[in-house]
Every structure is written in C-alpha cells, then in structure tokens.
Amino acid sequence: MARRVRVEYAGALYHVITRGNQRQRIFRDDRDREKYLEILSGLKKQFSFRISAYVLMLNHTHLLLQSGEVPLSRIMQRLGSSYTQYFNRRHRQVGHLFQGRYKAILCDKDSYLLELTRYLHLNPVRAKVVKEPGEYKWSSYGGYVRKGQGQPWLDSTEVLEQFSGNVNEARKHYRRFVLEGIGDGHKEEYYDVLEGRFLGDKAFAEEIKAKAEVPGYVRMKIKPEALLEAACAVLGRRRAEVVGAGKDRERVRAREAICYIGRNCTELSVTLLARHLGVDATCVSRSVARMESRLGIDRRLRKVVDEIVSAMEKSKYQA
Numbered sequence: 001m002a003r004r005v006r007v008e009y010a011g012a013l014y015h016v017i018t019r020g021n022q023r024q025r026i027f028r029d030d031r032d033r034e035k036y037l038e039i040l041s042g043l044k045k046q047f048s049f050r051i052s053a054y055v056l057m058l059n060h061t062h063l064l065l066q067s068g069e070v071p072l073s074r075i076m077q078r079l080g081s082s083y084t085q086y087f088n089r090r091h092r093q094v095g096h097l098f099q100g101r102y103k104a105i106l107c108d109k110d111s112y113l114l115e116l117t118r119y120l121h122l123n124p125v126r127a128k129v130v131k132e133p134g135e136y137k138w139s140s141y142g143g144y145v146r147k148g149q150g151q152p153w154l155d156s157t158e159v160l161e162q163f164s165g166n167v168n169e170a171r172k173h174y175r176r177f178v179l180e181g182i183g184d185g186h187k188e189e190y191y192d193v194l195e196g197r198f199l200g201d202k203a204f205a206e207e208i209k210a211k212a213e214v215p216g217y218v219r220m221k222i223k224p225e226a227l228l229e230a231a232c233a234v235l236g237r238r239r240a241e242v243v244g245a246g247k248d249r250e251r252v253r254a255r256e257a258i259c260y261i262g263r264n265c266t267e268l269s270v271t272l273l274a275r276h277l278g279v280d281a282t283c284v285s286r287s288v289a290r291m292e293s294r295l296g297i298d299r300r301l302r303k304v305v306d307e308i309v310s311a312m313e314k315s316k317y318q319a
Helices: 030-046 072-091 108-123 139-143 166-178 202-211 224-235 251-264 270-275 281-295 300-313
Strands: 013-019 050-055 058-067 104-107
Touching: 013 072, 030 050, 030 072, 050 108, 050 139, 058 108, 058 139, 072 251, 072 281, 104 108, 108 139, 108 166, 139 166, 224 251, 224 270, 224 300, 251 270, 251 300, 270 281
Parallel strands: none
Antiparallel strands: 013 058, 013 104, 050 058
C-alpha cells in the first residue's frame, strides 16, 4: 500500500518521533546529544520554525515543532542526514542510523500544545530514567522552569503565557502542572490518531486537509520537462540558460528555484533532476539548501515558487 502524502503547511504543529534503526542507540554520550541540539537549533535559525518542546532518549527523540515557510519534510531530512553523517564519522560506522521514515503527527494546537509539552517532558519519568523531570538534562523542561537554562532558541513563551503574564510566576505554575501529570502514564491516544496522522477531532482533520491544498506543498507526479518548461516561462529564461553547469548569477538562481521545487513540490528524485539539469546530484542538494536559506529572508521568492507550480499544473507533461 502506498504511503499517505504528508499534510504540510506553514504554522502547523507536529509531534515528531524518530527512532534508531533496529532500536539501536542514537546517542552514545553527551557529546552526541549536544551535537544533535546544535544541528536542530542551527536549522531553526536557518529555516525560521518554532521548537516548542523536545526530549532526547537513548534510542529515540520526541520533537514538538511548529513549521514556518519551509516544509517539515525538508527540515527533518536535513536534521537526519546531518546528524547521521556526524554520528557515523565520529563512531566509525556506516549505514542507516534512524529507523526508516520519522513519524509526524499533525496536532490541534489549541487543544494539545500544552498537554503535549507536559507529555514530552515526562517521558524520562515514564521510562524510569529519573524520578522527576527536573533531574533529566536532555529535554526542554529546564528551559521552561528555570531562568538562564541556556536554550535561547526554545519557544516556551506561547505555553508559559497560558499560566501568567509574569514569567517567573508562569514557570512556577508550569512546573506544578507538569508534576501533577507524573502518574498519568503512557497515553495511547497521542499515537493512535485519526488516519494515522491527525491528533484532533474529525472537524480539525477536514479543516487541515483543506488548508493544506496550497501550491508548494502538494507533491505532483510530473515529468522533468514540465518543471523546466514552467520555470523557464515564469523566470523568462531559455532552456539553455538554466540547463548545464555554470556559475553566472542568473543561471545559479534559476537552478536553485528548479531544484527546490523539484524536491519539495514534485516526486522527482535528486538523480532525475540532476540528469535533466546537466549537473551532478551534489549540485542539486546544494541548490536546494541555498534556496531554503533565501526563502527564510526573502518572502517574494514564495510568489515565484507559487507561479512556477501553477504553471506546472497546467503543463502537457503531467505524468
């Protein structure tokens, strides 16, 4: 059976779970954990998403993320690949570190943001690693309840303001709220969700699926010719001006847009994109990364992306 396409849109709240391949440890010591958080916080700065909570366990992680302009799939791909490269290099191993595709549950923020932060922060307690969440260093709990915890990239304000406008009072109330949930245990309803991907009621799921029908996040089955034709038309370039190696500014900019759209809006592979652009696969990956960085600071590019995707939808080369 084919996998469901991920529903992605700006502002979505996701509970993301990644596990080690064959349940292997993904963190061997504190240096590994520090590196993972360094990569995560660096991606946040680059892609402008929100980190509401996290917890790093021995063989899996829980992240509570709110996406920005860059889709969650691209953020998680970069996080996974960057950390795997570091881990394999440091520990002299090869192969997959993570178990297949990460699990991303799209959550009703109004109903579940507060409860999910508590649930994540109590994960080490449920696992009997510690007796109380403040004893566990590798979660965002300290950033919620203690000032100057060294997590300036953690987005705790949205949750804390539900308790008090005074941050010190809010921290005290939040700590009490979390400790009150210690006896709750595992909550299967946070995993056995609607359609395997929505934490919320049916009305929420239908609303989100309608909202997600946005150009730029719907992956199309399409031939490479359609992408090149649409991009050339919107950008006002001839095919010869975008295909093939070259470092002149206009060619590079066009290539970045084509690679980004190909990887984020279609089912085209890196190999296929590289072949039709006349470059190698590494060039495609670098182009996508540069385009993502530019999208974070130049929102006019989103309009260009939308125009190219719209042109693709009308193409005669639809697969």
